[in-house]
Amino acid sequence: MIENKLQIILKLKQELADFPRNGKAYECLKIMCDDSIDTLESNNDAEVTFTRWKLKAKYCGIKVANETDPKELQKWIDDKKMNILLRRIIEAEHQPFHALGYIPIIKTNETKGGKGNEKLYWLDIKEQEIEHFDETAISEYDKSDALIKKQFVTYHRSAPSMIKISWLYQIFFKKGEMRNRSLSGIFLIFVIFLSLVFWLLYMIVIALILDPLGKNFTSFNLIILLLVIFSTWLLWKYRFIPIMNLPEHRVIKAPSNFLAFSELDAEIEMFRDNEKNQITRFTRFTATCPICTAGIVLRDGKPDQNAPLVGRCVESPFSHVYSFDRITMKGKYLGA
Numbered sequence: 001m002i003e004n005k006l007q008i009i010l011k012l013k014q015e016l017a018d019f020p021r022n023g024k025a026y027e028c029l030k031i032m033c034d035d036s037i038d039t040l041e042s043n044n045d046a047e048v049t050f051t052r053w054k055l056k057a058k059y060c061g062i063k064v065a066n067e068t069d070p071k072e073l074q075k076w077i078d079d080k081k082m083n084i085l086l087r088r089i090i091e092a093e094h095q096p097f098h099a100l101g102y103i104p105i106i107k108t109n110e111t112k113g114g115k116g117n118e119k120l121y122w123l124d125i126k127e128q129e130i131e132h133f134d135e136t137a138i139s140e141y142d143k144s145d146a147l148i149k150k151q152f153v154t155y156h157r158s159a160p161s162m163i164k165i166s167w168l169y170q171i172f173f174k175k176g177e178m179r180n181r182s183l184s185g186i187f188l189i190f191v192i193f194l195s196l197v198f199w200l201l202y203m204i205v206i207a208l209i210l211d212p213l214g215k216n217f218t219s220f221n222l223i224i225l226l227l228v229i230f231s232t233w234l235l236w237k238y239r240f241i242p243i244m245n246l247p248e249h250r251v252i253k254a255p256s257n258f259l260a261f262s263e264l265d266a267e268i269e270m271f272r273d274n275e276k277n278q279i280t281r282f283t284r285f286t287a288t289c290p291i292c293t294a295g296i297v298l299r300d301g302k303p304d305q306n307a308p309l310v311g312r313c314v315e316s317p318f319s320h321v322y323s324f325d326r327i328t329m330k331g332k333y334l335g336a
């Protein structure tokens with residue numbers, strides 16, 4: 001049993017790492033996972049229980065947990081929120097626990113709480129029920145249910161370390177992540193700014209050499225000048241504008257020079273961590289098209305949609321279109 005439990009919780013830890021999410025339930029599950037694994041690995045089958053205070057202390061620090069009003073603490077997290085997230089993980093398309101036969105579950109002691117009677121939470125496992133369908137019971141209801149399911153998609157976020165970044169940006173993004181206010185964050189902004197200044201100087205030098213107003217200005221010089229103007233426009237539109245949009249849009253398509261040659265598609269996301277630090281990370285948002293089961297990737301919303309980024313089916317990019325919400329990780333059918 002202990003081996004089984006360890007195996008399931010290790011699998012959960014891996015799922016949490018591979019598909020990062022934002023929010024308390026996600027962070028609390030991670031904390032519970034790590035502590036339970038430590039205990040199980042030392043061959044101890046005892047339940048590793050957590051009070052709300054203990055979870056808050058691990059999440060925000062002991063000082064913050066002590067300062068939190070007990071009533072506030074009760075609202076802060078409960079087993080329901082964590083079990084909802086667990087269910088989403090268990091029901092993910094790749095069915096992570098299917099082969100193992102067991103699924104993780106948050107258990108709690110049935111107490112109403114109060115002094116000396118604190119509610120405890122712990123991670124446990126239970127056998128995965130195999131759902132038996134009664135063929136005759138597939139009714140109109142199920143058909144309409146299938147129709148409703150086509151209206152929504154659930155996105156997955158890839159772990160930042162899975163994205164192959166170009167060697168230059170690997171210096172700034174350790175394991176695909178960077179704190180904006182860190183030394184490397186400030187250095188990166190400096191490098192981007194400097195490259196802009198250099199490009200400007202380069203343009204001025206080219207203009208001076210070619211001397212467009214002088215007598216020796218040939219049509220060959222004109223072609224060079226137009227090429228330089230065209231590449232400046234490309235750089236501006238596809239490199240600088242997206243990066244400048246990042247703080248406001250929170251997710252942008254990663255410009256190709258940020259990625260390794262073998263990496264075709266990725267996003268850059270900016271978010272706040274528990275300590276309110278702004279973090280920039282590489283990731284990839286994907287989903288499965290509920291209409292045709294092909295992959296859904298984030299693409300520009302223009303020209304047919306208003307949002308800057310939408311989920312587009314790779315097989316039918318202009319008909320199977322879904323909205324994208326990085327907080328709920330859900331999308332709604334937008335149609336053609």
Ligand SMILES: [Zn+2]
Binds near residue numbers: 289290292313
């Ligand atoms: Zn599709």
